[in-house]
Amino acid sequence: xxxxxxxxxxxxxxxxxxxxxxxxxxxxxxxxxxxxxxxxxxxxxxxxxxxxxxxxxxxxxxxxxxxxxxxxxxxxxxxxxxxxxxxxxxxxxxxxxxxxxxxxxxxxxxxxxxxxxxxxxxxxxxxxxxxxxxxxxxxxxxxxxxxxxxxxxxxxxxxxxxxxxxxxxxxxxxxxxxxxxxxxxxxxxxxxxxxxxxxxxxx
Amino acid sequence: xxxxxxxxxxxxxxxxxxxxxxxxxxxxxxxxxxxxxxxxxxxxxxxxxxxxxxxxxxxxxxxxxxxxxxxxxxxxxxxxxxxxxxxxxxxxxxxxxxxxxxxxxxxxxxxxxxxxxxxxxxxxxxxxxxxxxxxxxxxxxxxxxxxxxxxxxxxxxxxxxxxxxxxxxxxxxxxxxxxxxxxxxxxxxxxxxxxxxxxxxxx
Numbered sequence: 001x002x003x004x005x006x007x008x009x010x011x012x013x014x015x016x017x018x019x020x021x022x023x024x025x026x027x028x029x030x031x032x033x034x035x036x037x038x039x040x041x042x043x044x045x046x047x048x049x050x051x052x053x054x055x056x057x058x059x060x061x062x063x064x065x066x067x068x069x070x071x072x073x074x075x076x077x078x079x080x081x082x083x084x085x086x087x088x089x090x091x092x093x094x095x096x097x098x099x100x101x102x103x104x105x106x107x108x109x110x111x112x113x114x115x116x117x118x119x120x121x122x123x124x125x126x127x128x129x130x131x132x133x134x135x136x137x138x139x140x141x142x143x144x145x146x147x148x149x150x151x152x153x154x155x156x157x158x159x160x161x162x163x164x165x166x167x168x169x170x171x172x173x174x175x176x177x178x179x180x181x182x183x184x185x186x187x188x189x190x191x192x193x194x195x196x197x198x199x200x201x202x203x
Numbered sequence: 204x205x206x207x208x209x210x211x212x213x214x215x216x217x218x219x220x221x222x223x224x225x226x227x228x229x230x231x232x233x234x235x236x237x238x239x240x241x242x243x244x245x246x247x248x249x250x251x252x253x254x255x256x257x258x259x260x261x262x263x264x265x266x267x268x269x270x271x272x273x274x275x276x277x278x279x280x281x282x283x284x285x286x287x288x289x290x291x292x293x294x295x296x297x298x299x300x301x302x303x304x305x306x307x308x309x310x311x312x313x314x315x316x317x318x319x320x321x322x323x324x325x326x327x328x329x330x331x332x333x334x335x336x337x338x339x340x341x342x343x344x345x346x347x348x349x350x351x352x353x354x355x356x357x358x359x360x361x362x363x364x365x366x367x368x369x370x371x372x373x374x375x376x377x378x379x380x381x382x383x384x385x386x387x388x389x390x391x392x393x394x395x396x397x398x399x400x401x402x403x404x405x406x
Contacts (some may be wrong), residue, residue, distance in 0.1 A: 016273045049341075049345045049346070050300060050304060050342050052304075059287075062289075064292055064293070064297035065296055065298055065300070066295070066296045066300060066303075067297040067299075068295070068299050069292055069293075069295040069298070069299050070292075072291075072292060072295050073289070073291075073295075074293035076288050076291075077288075077294075080401075085276065085279050085280075086261075086265075086276070088275075088279075088309075089267055089272055089273075089275075089276035089279075090267070090272075091276060092269070092271070092272040092275050092276075093267055093268055093269045094270040095272075096269035096271050096298075096299075096302055097253060097268070097269060098271050099299055099303045099305070100269075100301050100306075101253060101255075101300045103303075104303075105305065109243075138252075139252045141251050142252045143252070189254065
């Protein structure tokens, strides 16, 4: 059985968990307390030299890091990742957008706000980062005003990747009020077959 | 013919350019001067709402953003991206590593140092970011001490993605002296068939 090494409350860990639930792939969860440095121990670094969670152990000793690489691996050959070359490229476009333009702002501010409780120490950085998070939401809004899911009519791992931190963006003080299409899309994702909330599949 | 909208000197733009040269795919370069805001004009935003280069126009009006999504698209079905599901996942693991753990530190410090000339203004941020860039190089070193290319014996788009900013890391003040395997790998990449230096395929 696949082993998922993760931290409760991490949107990045929620991504492979949700994909596996919706694809009917059983897995076991192993908690890694990143606040206690458990992702930087020699034992963990031997599994993932980059010292980050989530980490997917697809069979004993065979590890895959990077949440969005996991999504591509898990969804390969399923309806969550189209076989058509161009359609697949557009899914990956959103996956890279998520890791470069969305997660570093929206997830990081949420982490400092509700997980690490370090908002005071990061006040200046948050002021710099907040507009970039809103810029990412605006890019999503522009697309989702036109299509029910990020790449068009169909739900894919692009939606799973962006849902992970967008649905908890308010925990970092992001008001989704100005993004009606994004709010509507959150509902579309929650209505997909086999959808499971974060707290029910992580930890 | 494919159109590549890019900025001379950008490693992210070098990635698809190098891949296309090595795959024998002809393209035309269109310079976008990001220092003059040309990636944030209404005309450009209509092509890429995220306002970034590179931007690949695979046919008139059909656009793909995100350099590493371009690599996956261009290399699909070629030796630069293995067909095997697990091998492909490991390539994407490095592509996401590059955009999350490498580029934001190594490319950004280089941009401030040699392109924007804004080191003074970013001195505190650079001090915070420098160790993270070295951490990324150390992850690469650990792998490349074992294999000639990042995913093993074969050259893939993972190597193209990481080469782009690693080979100019010194322009941001990163000394590659402590990373002999990384330095050796830079040579391995430059020895691959059809390799073209950045200045010869961008701009």
